[in-house]
Amino acid sequence: MRRFTAEYLEQTRRGMWEDSQAALAALRLDEAKTVLDVGAGTGELTRILRENSPGQVLSLDADRSLLSQTETPRLLGDATRLPVADSVVEVVVCQALLVNLPTPAAALDEFVRVAQSRVGAIEPDNSAVTVESTVPAEPALMASARRRYLCGVQTDPTFGDGRELFEHAGLDAITVQRYDHHQSIEPPYSDTAFEAVRRKATGAGLKTRRETMLAGNTTAEQFDQLREAWRAMGRTAVEQMRNQEYCYSETVPFYVTVGHV
Known part of the structure; x- marks a missing residue:
């Protein structure tokens, strides 16, 4: 997996989801009792999930130094070997993770294994x-x-739309929404x-x-x-x-x- 520094993650995700969170609607975070953010890094997405979910949101990452910058509860673990039992998390989601994995299908299979209801992937092209x-x-x-x-x-840096991968993983009722992340200097x-x-x-x-x-x-x-x-x-x-x-x-x-x- 490609590795990133905390500074890089904070810089490239700065301002993301501040303008609109409409593209996250299909995750139904407002009714989720448990959410797992896989490949959470320094917790940019975790914070958004916690703001929108009334339940418990756990952050998971394989990099101990990045994970230490997120608030608890958190888990140290690999996306392709999640340290979580079967069907115990209502929503499993990641942001800019699958695009950086050599075998994204293996990680998605793990998401499906531990998820009770919904699986989400937020990936760039x-x-x-x-x-x-x-x-x-x-x-x-x-x-x-x-x-x-x-x-x-x-x-695959052009990952983007994950519909085909989700279909191969056996997921149903698949939806895809685009979100444009704008950053500017002025x-x-x-x-x-x-x-x-x-x-x-x-x-x-x-x-x-x-x-x-x-x-x-x-x-x-x-x-x-x-x-x-x-x-x-x-x-x-x-x-x-x-x-x-x-x-x-x-x-x-x-x-x-x-x-x-």
């Missing part, structure tokens, strides 16, 4: 991310970096925004993806060329920030697939 920026070169550079990175990962700038643009100017953010890109079809020379162009783009963004002119928006489509046991 990373190939359909859109970017707008006041720096003309940024959208194309972001798209190029994303393509090169996705080519090097060992999982004046007045937050400290987080300043740091994000600084990392573009230094190339630090791109450097963390070098190994994965080289595992795909990107050569070291191509990566260096991309990084130089990336840093130049970042310097332009910094200059625009100084003049209160920089604006950036990114939209990641997520698909909420829900099925009944």
Whole structure:
């Protein structure tokens, strides 16, 4: 499974579900007595589940350091070998988990095993991310970096709609709802925004993806060329920030697939 830092999870999920939670309706959280959030990470989804469910919400993750940042009750465990008995949890759900697993079907089979009623998966289609920026070169550079990175990962980054996988797992009454996660940078700038643009100017953010890109079809020379162009783009963004002119928006489509046991 691909591993992520707490900072990455907090940054990429910031603001998610704050604008609308309509896509979660099929989970029927308001009547759930028990909910299990699998691959909870630092608990971004867990908090939303607890706000909407009157019952007990448990967070589960295989990474002890990430799990320690969530509130109890919590469980340490693997998504493909859940430390939970059969049919004891009313709702089992995950967010951006199956997309990062080499065998998502194995995890979904475990969800079905422990679920009493409903199973949900909230998964992105990373190939359909859109970017707008006041720096003309940024959208194309972001798209190029994303393509090169996705080519090097060992999982399916375009997972998105999980209907077919849910059908193969034997789930019924399957529904799929799309939720677009929007993130933006605009004046007045937050400290987080300043740091994000600084990392573009230094190339630090791109450097963390070098190994994965080289595992795909990107050569070291191509990566260096991309990084130089990336840093130049970042310097332009910094200059625009100084003049209160920089604006950036990114939209990641997520698909909420829900099925009944």
